[in-house]
Amino acid sequence: MITLVLAFSILMNFSQDSIQSLEDLKWKYRIVLAFQDEDLSNDIVSDSLQTSIEERKVAYFLIDGKHVVANVEADFSEAYIRQLHTRYKMGAKNDCWLLIGLDGGVKLRKDNGLDWPLIFKTIDSMPMRRSEGRKINGY
Numbered sequence: 001m002i003t004l005v006l007a008f009s010i011l012m013n014f015s016q017d018s019i020q021s022l023e024d025l026k027w028k029y030r031i032v033l034a035f036q037d038e039d040l041s042n043d044i045v046s047d048s049l050q051t052s053i054e055e056r057k058v059a060y061f062l063i064d065g066k067h068v069v070a071n072v073e074a075d076f077s078e079a080y081i082r083q084l085h086t087r088y089k090m091g092a093k094n095d096c097w098l099l100i101g102l103d104g105g106v107k108l109r110k111d112n113g114l115d116w117p118l119i120f121k122t123i124d125s126m127p128m129r130r131s132e133g134r135k136i137n138g139y
Contacts, residue, residue: 018075022084022100029059029072030123031100034114035089036064045071049116056123057102102128 022031045053045060053060053071061076062069063084068076076084088098088106098109099119108122123129 018073020075021080023104025059025072026104027102029057030102032058032060032097032114032119033084033088033100034060034062034095034097035085035092036062036095038064052116052120056120056129058119058123099123101126 019025022033025031050071059072060070061074063081065081065085068074068081088109089096092111094111095113096109096111097114099107099122101107107126108119110118
């Protein structure tokens with residue numbers, strides 16, 4: 001019995017590990033990365049958007065250089081955050097954001113503030129998302 005409890009405990013700890021990189025999310029979530037110069041403390045996603053975000057399997061990361069605000073538990077190192085800046089911000093002087101698909105490819109990149117309606121429209125036009133909709137509706 002003790003062995004069973006120990007095994008269950010180990011499995012639970014393993015399954016609750018936080019995300020270390022975006023690669024951990026591949027084929028599980030679409031990703032929105034937003035790089036912002038200002039403090040993120042007031043830039044939390046509203047409750048009204050949360051349902052649409054969950055419905056489309058989106059993990060978002062709002063990054064200001066020092067902090068990361070996310071809707072999934074992630075433990076990004078400072079070095080990894082710098083890597084994200086280098087790889088995805090690509091020298092943009094202002095705020096920018098990008099949408100990464102389930103396959104890990106960048107689907108959309110824009111400067112300035114987040115545009116959730118554009119993000120949702122882009123996701124909804126993707127073949128995998130349309131396939132998800134058919135499965136939900138029984139087609």
